[in-house]
Amino acid sequence: MVDKMLMMILIPLITAFLTTIILKQHKVVWTLFLAVSGYLSYTLFTMYGAWDLTWSIELGYKIFDSNLVLSLANNPLGWFFAFFASVTTMLIAMFSIAFNDDKHDSKTAPIWLILIFANIGIFFAQDWLMFFGMWEMMSMSSYFMIAHGKEIPAKAAKFYLSLSLVGTSTLLLGIISVARLSQTFDINASIDSLINLFATDYNKAILYIGLFAVTFFIKSAVFPFYMWPSKAYAESPDDFTPFLSTVMSKYGIYGIVLFILPILQNADIPALGQINEPAYILAVLGAITSVLGTILAIFETDMKKLFAYSSVANIGYIVMGLSTLSIIGIQGALFHSINHMVIKSAIFLSLAAVIYRTGEREMHKLGGLAYRMPLTFMVYLLGIISAAGIPPLNGFASKWLIIQALMSQNMLFVVIAMIFASTGAFMYLFRVLASVFLGQLPDKYKHIKEAPLLMAIPMTIIMLLMLAIGVLPGIIMKPVNAVLIGMGYDVQEASWTTVHSAFSNSDLNVTNIFYIFMAGAAIALVFYLFSAKSVKVTQDDNYTAGELPSDWGTTPERFNFSYGFYQPFKEMFNPMMDLISFDRWMAAFGKIVERISNGLSVLYTKSEGAILMLYIGVAILIIGGWII
């Protein structure tokens, strides 16, 4: 039998080369892409439970007097992320076939396939070398993916690339430092040796963990690296944005769960409250991330940027959940990771469908599309209901778990941040609904059609998934608990319907909630059927909320209240945002480097100083060699 593990990384790679050759046949290319992601999903599905599956190769390069080995191994945690990532990818791939037509073809399938190859490698890597290699592959290929051969996206991607490179550099330093401790690149061994280091040299251990954490934070856009998604997501190909948001933002989370969490859990670190200091830092960073992400999302007028910040906020929730170091918190975080995958793919795919039809990203230029694209509207609507964490859909249970876990660890300020962010989410979620799908339909979009069938199918599947996970959380919770058992936690097998919580009597049967909700809907239906007939109101009946359209220099027919929607809110928070803009610091730093660069270039162009410089060099040698 051919090695499953090897095939899983080889097939995307081979297909990548194949698709490069036939890049012009976009239909074939994207169908191949779908086939590969389907194959991966199927293989991963069959691999559940086969935790002894491994693959390794000797490199013939010696470090620490032993031959380096690259190895992949099936494990619950990696499987968990890889499987759901590849299912999401499959759905996006189906969408991509329709999206990449003659006009929209981004010609990025080969790079995306390399990204999927790296994806599998990251999640199943058994040693740091493999992990790092795949991590770099992922960073580099995603740069090309985001830039996708266009000028403006290339600028956005440059920002992403510089952060990525900072990340890979620190990761490499961290890996080598830790590997030097454990004398091997094996991930589990490195966790053990770092736990031991905590007992002897606390500061050094924190430094090493910090090196890893910076990388993971950058990739998942945790504060202070929360700026890049708004640029990168907005400019990347529209069908790739869901992948960025759903799959790629989880790499950092995966890294934290894989490496940092077991150390914080098991190492001998002085307690702070009910957790410990590093975990508290993690919690605070998560809280800041979610609050900032929410506020910035509220400000945005570009819908892809808006949801980029929304993704940032969601990563904040997940990090907060992980920081509790409790079973419920980690369950909630892992559950929310998958929910975020589903929800964000629903939202970004529906937005991609809108952009596919209209070519417009600025929300205030759109409107009223609910009439023209009802299915897309439905998907988006369910997506935001779920994202807001309203019961019958999937977003609720995971947020519930995270808040419970935070409360049970007495992390009150963090809970406040979480609730602030959750509530703030309503503001921006609704905003897109109001500006894009409701309101006035501009004339030029009068003849917009519903998204094509191949886009509709994955969107419908995702819609059903949201409902299914919402009603039967066991779909996700069973693998989550398998992961926790694999990590050495003492948990029961999860039930299909009930979510166990941190406090006594707080177990929640989500299926019952669904029944209650259905009953409510039935009652509403009764009212709808037997009460008075609905009346169609005119636009300025209630829509303008007391403002006269003439005040805004427009007519009642054309009046659209979606630009500067949250102006007062923005004025309230803007000064703070300006202060902590990481973006601006980086730009300033880039400018300085550019100036020095120009100066040095001039130095090399001028002829006069050449010999003088040579003597300066001699002086360095003399001073260094003789005098010091």
Place this chain on the structure above:
Amino acid sequence: MNSSLFLIIIPLMGAFIALFAKKANRLMAIVITLFMEIFSIIIYLSGKLPVSVEIGGWQPPYGINFVLTPLSVGFIILINLAAIISLFIIRGEKSYQFYSTYLVLLAASNGIVLTGDIFNFYIFSELTAFGITALIAYPKDRKSTGAAIKYLILASTAAAFLLIGIGIVYKTLGTLNIADIASKISLLDPLTLELIIILMLTGIFVELELFPFNMWVPKAYLGGTASVNVMLHGMLGTAGAYTITRILLTMFTVDGSGLLVNVNIANSVIVIALLTILVSEIAAFNEKKIKKVLAFSSMGQMGLIIFGFMIGNEQAIVGAFYLVVANFVAKTILFVLTGEFIAMSGSGNWEDMKGIGRKHPVAGLAFVIGSLSLMGVPFFAGFWGKLGLIQGAINGSAFMVVGIVIVLITAIIEGIYFLKIAHTLFLEKDSDREYLSKARVHSIVIAAILALAIIAIGVKPGLIESNINSATDEILNSTSNYIDIVFPRR
């Protein structure tokens, strides 16, 4: 093994014959270089290495000898490979001066690597300097003439330093043989030794492109044609890297252990190497002319290689050798392709090279692979060098760790500008620009083959591991591997 003399004699004779060969001179140059490459590979595989060849039967230290070790012959193979490639990418050059000078350069750079005599080394390095000056100046325009003069002035100054250094060695030790000097180095009093080292280092640092000795570099690359760039980088640069291993790591070491006798000077060299890395990468960051970018990057890689060699433990030296190979291959790809791209777009600015990658995907891909290898991305050859370097440095002193942090920071800058350029190749072409010519197929084929080599080494570093290990072993135990070969009776 007396036939190893052919490696120098044949190109020298060729240089003379080229004057009369009329139109056949390019063919002749190719045939000679191919012969040299095959011949050196045969020597490498013959199993008779290491061996010392006494020229004219005069025994060292009185006569001149050639030392053929796995290390030196390995470098000869690389140098001749670069020579072949540079010949293949010449554009319509027919004049005898060019080929004649080229053959002298080839003989001289082989001589630098083969010789076991320090004065002989001086002569050969002077010869390469004059050869490359003529080649840089060859386009006969203002830019290249200026660059050539600048190089000539610096190289001559450096040569003066080198000569004084050699003079003092001869005065104090009474010998010019490298192995002899290496075995007698402990007899010198420290101050004289330091003076000698400083003088000789100044002499070789100019050709090693180290800051602040390297004011000639960007202009020389900019002034020369693509094939001269490959010569500069592949022949001179590689010979330069060999020079470090011989002079720094064999001649002036503690009991032939690969550690420089004087720690202070070793640290100063590391400072200079780090300065070079820092300055070159930052200078390249905002540079618009692609050749200058590559020139700066060459400097940076050289700094990195020297940093690796100076760390001095086995891991770092292995890493440095991987870097030599990776840098050689990757930079050759980039120079070959850059020559094509400049001819195509008619401009030296990388911003004008939009769309070339779309038109020639293989070339574009090879460019990306070369850049990734230089950046040290895993699964590309350069990574194993970087890994070994970091591994070695982190086992060293705190000073080395600072160095490695600098290296990693500059790797970020390097990554940004390289991928920025690589991506520009895949941008949509401006509609008002037309390509002046087509890219030549054989250049792209050369680049593609080298790119495959990068990936092969990157995925399976074991391919060249035994070669690199024997080279490393030679440096770390140079007493038994070098001195005893030259003087077997001692």
